[in-house]
Amino acid sequence: MTVRSLADVRDEAAVEDSADVVVVGSGASGAVVAYLLCEAGLDVVVLEEGPYVRSEELRSDMYGSMRRMWRDGGFQVALGRAVTPILQGRCVGGTTVVNGAIIHRLPEPIHAAWQREHDLGSALPYAELMRASDRLDELLGVSPTPEPVQGNNARLLHRGLDELGLRGNAIRRSVIDCRGSAHCNQGCPTGQKQSMLATLIPHALERGARLYATCRAERVVGQSGRAVGVRARFVDPVTRERGPTLRVHARHAVVLAASAIQTPLLLSKSGFGRRSGLVGRRLQAHPGTALVGVFDQPVRMTVGATQGYESTHHWAERMKLETVSMPVELLAARLPGLGHALTRQLERHDHMAVWGVQVRAQAQGGVRAGLFGTDIRYQLAAEDVAVLKRGIFLLAELLFAAGAREVLPGVHGLPPSITHLDQLAPLADLPDDPRLVHCIAAHLFGTARLGSAESTSVVSRQLEVHDCSGLFVADSSVFPTNLGVNPQHSISAVAWLLGEQLVERVARGRARLARRAS
Amino acid sequence: MRQLLFTRGERRRVITLCSATLPAGAWVERPERVLGAFLQDLIATAPLSTLLGVKVFGWLLWLCPLVVLGRPRSFGGLAASERQLLLDALAAHRIYVVREMPLLFKALASFALLGLPESQARFGVEPRDITAPAWLDAAPGDAP
Ligand SMILES: Cc1cc2nc3c(=O)[nH]c(=O)nc-3n(C[C@H](O)[C@H](O)[C@H](O)COP(=O)(O)OP(=O)(O)OC[C@H]3O[C@@H](n4cnc5c(N)ncnc54)[C@H](O)[C@@H]3O)c2cc1C
Ligand code: SF4
Numbered sequence: 001m002t003v004r005s006l007a008d009v010r011d012e013a014a015v016e017d018s019a020d021v022v023v024v025g026s027g028a029s030g031a032v033v034a035y036l037l038c039e040a041g042l043d044v045v046v047l048e049e050g051p052y053v054r055s056e057e058l059r060s061d062m063y064g065s066m067r068r069m070w071r072d073g074g075f076q077v078a079l080g081r082a083v084t085p086i087l088q089g090r091c092v093g094g095t096t097v098v099n100g101a102i103i104h105r106l107p108e109p110i111h112a113a114w115q116r117e118h119d120l121g122s123a124l125p126y127a128e129l130m131r132a133s134d135r136l137d138e139l140l141g142v143s144p145t146p147e148p149v150q151g152n153n154a155r156l157l158h159r160g161l162d163e164l165g166l167r168g169n170a171i172r173r174s175v176i177d178c179r180g181s182a183h184c185n186q187g188c189p190t191g192q193k194q195s196m197l198a199t200l201i202p203h204a205l206e207r208g209a210r211l212y213a214t215c216r217a218e219r220v221v222g223q224s225g226r227a228v229g230v231r232a233r234f235v236d237p238v239t240r241e242r243g244p245t246l247r248v249h250a251r252h253a254v255v256l257a258a259s260a261i262q263t264p265l266l267l268s269k270s271g272f273g274r275r276s277g278l279v280g281r282r283l284q285a286h287p288g289t290a291l292v293g294v295f296d297q298p299v300r301m302t303v304g305a306t307q308g309y310e311s312t313h314h315w316a317e318r319m320k321l322e323t324v325s326m327p328v329e330l331l332a333a334r335l336p337g338l339g340h341a342l343t344r345q346l347e348r349h350d351h352m353a354v355w356g357v358q359v360r361a362q363a364q365g366g367v368r369a370g371l372f373g374t375d376i377r378y379q380l381a382a383e384d385v386a387v388l389k390r391g392i393f394l395l396a397e398l399l400f401a402a403g404a405r406e407v408l409p410g411v412h413g414l415p416p417s418i419t420h421l422d423q424l425a426p427l428a429d430l431p432d433d434p435r436l437v438h439c440i441a442a443h444l445f446g447t448a449r450l451g452s453a454e455s456t457s458v459v460s461r462q463l464e465v466h467d468c469s470g471l472f473v474a475d476s477s478v479f480p481t482n483l484g485v486n487p488q489h490s491i492s493a494v495a496w497l498l499g500e501q502l503v504e505r506v507a508r509g510r511a512r513l514a515r516r517a518s
Numbered sequence: 519m520r521q522l523l524f525t526r527g528e529r530r531r532v533i534t535l536c537s538a539t540l541p542a543g544a545w546v547e548r549p550e551r552v553l554g555a556f557l558q559d560l561i562a563t564a565p566l567s568t569l570l571g572v573k574v575f576g577w578l579l580w581l582c583p584l585v586v587l588g589r590p591r592s593f594g595g596l597a598a599s600e601r602q603l604l605l606d607a608l609a610a611h612r613i614y615v616v617r618e619m620p621l622l623f624k625a626l627a628s629f630a631l632l633g634l635p636e637s638q639a640r641f642g643v644e645p646r647d648i649t650a651p652a653w654l655d656a657a658p659g660d661a662p
Contacts, residue, residue, distance in 0.1 A: 059647060
C-alpha cells in the first residue's frame with residue numbers, strides 16, 4: 001500500500017511518477033474510477049489535496065474536524081444577496097468521509113429530463129446506471145437504517161409523517177453496524193460508515209494504486225491537444241506549508257474528480273474546455289435550512305444515526321425532508337438568542353429535534369478563481385425561496401404533529417419561538433427573499449456540463465473534455481441539473497460508467513500499440 | 519506572517535465579542551484563554567476572506583454603540599446588560615449584514631467553546647471526550 005504525504009517527501013527537491021491513468025480527487029467519484037481501473041490491472045495514481053486521516057484519529061469536536069478535513073475549514077461560502085456556506089470535505093475519501101452516508105439513486109424523471117432537454121442522448125443509459133448502483137450498494141454495504149439505531153430524532157419525524165399521512169422511510173445509508181454515535185459529520189470514529197476512505201480507496205491501494213495525499217493538482221499538462229499528465233504540489237492544507245512539486249506523466253488519461261467547485265477551477269487554470277464559455281458557470285445546488293422543535297420528553301440527538309429518517313413525499317414539489325442530528329457546536333449557531341439567552345437554549349438542547357428541508361433549486365451560480373481564493377456566486381431565486389417557505393411551514397406542522405411544544409423557525413421577521421402553527425401564518429406574506437433564512441449548500445452540480453456540442457457544453461457525452469483528448473471529468477460538474485435527492489450514489493454511478501469506459505479504452509489503445517509494434 | 523493580520527488589540531476585541539455572545543465563564547476555566555488559542559488557530563488556518571470578515575465585523579460591532587444605542591462608547595465600554603441589549607438589537611435588525619455581525623461571533627464562540635469536555639459535561643452531551651481538542655493542545659502561548 002503506497003500513500004505518500006508531505007511528511008514523507010519534505011526533503012525531496014521534486015517528485016516524479018507515471019501511470020496509465022492519473023485521477024485527481026479521492027471522493028465519491030475519484031475513488032470509484034481508481035477502484036475500477038485498479039481492478040482491471042491498470043497502473044493508477046490518485047492525487048488528493050487533503051490529508052489521509054485514520055478513523056482512530058477522529059474526535060467529536062466539530063471545529064477540530066472541520067479545520068482538518070473540510071474545505072477551507074468549513075468556512076467556504078458563496079456570495080449573493082445572502083451568504084451561503086458551501087460545505088465540502090477535503091481529505092482522502094473526499095466529502096464521503098464527513099457526509100451523512102445517505103444513499104439515493106438517480107431519479108428516473110431527472111434522467112429522462114436530461115435525455116429530453118439537456119442533450120444527454122443515449123449516453124449514460126439508465127439501466128447501466130442502475131447496474132452500477134447495484135454494485136455500489138454491495139461494495140458500500142447499503143441498507144436502511146435499522147430501527148434500534150435510528151434515534152429519537154428520526155422516530156419523531158416518523159411519528160409526525162404518520163400523523164399527517166405523509167410518506168417517509170428509514171434512510172438507506174452506506175453504513176455497516178452503525179453504533180448511533182451521531183458523528184457522521186466529524187467522520188465516523190469507529191469506521192462503521194462505508195466512506196471511500198474505508199472502502200474503495202483501500203481496495204485500490206491493495207491493487208497497486210499510488211496515492212499522494214496533501215498533494216494539490218495545480219494544472220493538467222497538455223501536449224498537442226492531449227492530456228499527458230498533471231503538475232501538483234505538496235501543501236499542508238491546514239498550515240499551508242509548501243513542499244516539493246509532483247509531476248505525474250499519464251500514459252492514457254487524466255480524470256478530474258475534484259468536485260463541482262474544484263474541477264472547473266482546474267480546467268480554467270489549465271486552459272481547457274473554455275470554448276463554450278461554460279466552465280464554472282451554471283452552478284446548481286440543493287440549498288437547505290433546518291428547523292428546531294422542542295419536546296417535553298428528551299430527544300437526545302447525540303444518540304442515534306446522524307441522519308436516520310426522511311420524506312420524499314414532496315419531491316415533485318422540489319423539496320425533500322430529513323432528520324439532521326447536529327453536534328451542539330452547530331446547533332448553537334442555529335438557536336435563537338445571544339449571551340445568557342443562548343446558554344438557556346443550550347440547557348435544553350437534549351429536548352430538541354432538528355429536521356431539514358433541502359430544495360431542488362432553480363437558481364444558477366458560478367465559480368471562478370478570485371483574489372482571496374475561490375470566488376463562488378450563488379443566490380436563491382424567488383421561486384426557490386417560495387419552495388423553502390413551504391418547506392419551513394411543513395416542517396413546523398410535522399414538528400407539532402409529532403408533539404413538539406415549541407418550534408424555533410429561524411426566519412427573520414417571525415417570532416424566534418412559536419407554540420402554535422397559526423403563528424407561522426405571516427410567513428406566507430414575507431417577501432421571497434433569500435435573506436429570510438440561513439441556508440447551506442452541500443450538493444453541487446453543473447459547472448462543466450456534458451453535451452454533444454462544443455458550443456453548449458464542456459465535456460462530451462463520453463465525459464471527455466471537448467478540446468483535450470484523454471482528459472475526462474468524473475464528478476457532478478458534468479450533471480446537466482440538480483437531482484432533488486442526495487447525490488453521492490448518482491455521482492459514483494456516473495463515475496462507474498466512466499471507469500468502465502476507460503478500462504476498455506486503455507485496452508483498445510494497448511492493442512493498437514501492440515499491433516503497430518508487431 | 520498571518521498572525522500579523524490581527525493586532526493584539528483586535529484579538530482582545532474579538533475575544534470580548536465572542537465572550538459576550540456565549541458567556542462560558544461559569545463552566546470553562548478562563549474561556550478567554552481558549553478563545554485566544556482558537557483565534558490564533560483560526561488566523562493560521564482559515565481562508566483570508568473569513569479573516570477579513572472577522573476583522574471588519576469586529577471593528578463595526580466594537581464601534582456601533584454610538585449609532586445603535588446613541589451611546590458614545592465602544593462595545594468594551596458598555597455594561598453587561600447594555601451589551602446584551604445591543605447584541606439583541608443587532609440580531610433582529612432589518613439590514614441583513616447588520617444581523618449577521620453578532621451571529622458570526624456567536625458561531626466562532628460556539629466552535630471554540632462547545633467542543634470542550636467541560637462544555638459537553640455542562641450541557642450533558644454524551645458520550646463525552648476525555649481530552650481537550652487537539653488544536654487547543656497545540657496552540658502555544660496565552661490569551662493576548
Ligand atoms: C456535510 C455534508 C453532508 C452530505 N451528506 C450527503 C449524504 O448523506 N448523501 C449524499 O448522497 N450526499 C451527501 N453529501 C454530498 C456528497 O458527499 C457529495 O456530493 C459527493 O461526495 C461529491 O463527490 P465528488 O467526487 O464530486 O467530490 P468529493 O467527494 O468532495 O471529492 C473531491 C475530492 O477532490 C479533492 N480535490 C479537490 N481539488 C483538488 C486538487 N486540485 N488536487 C487534488 N485533490 C483535489 C478534494 O479535497 C476532495 O477530497 C454531503 C455533503 C456534505 C458537505
Ligand atoms: S452515526 Fe456514528 S457510528 Fe453510525 S455511521 Fe455515523 S458516525 Fe458512524
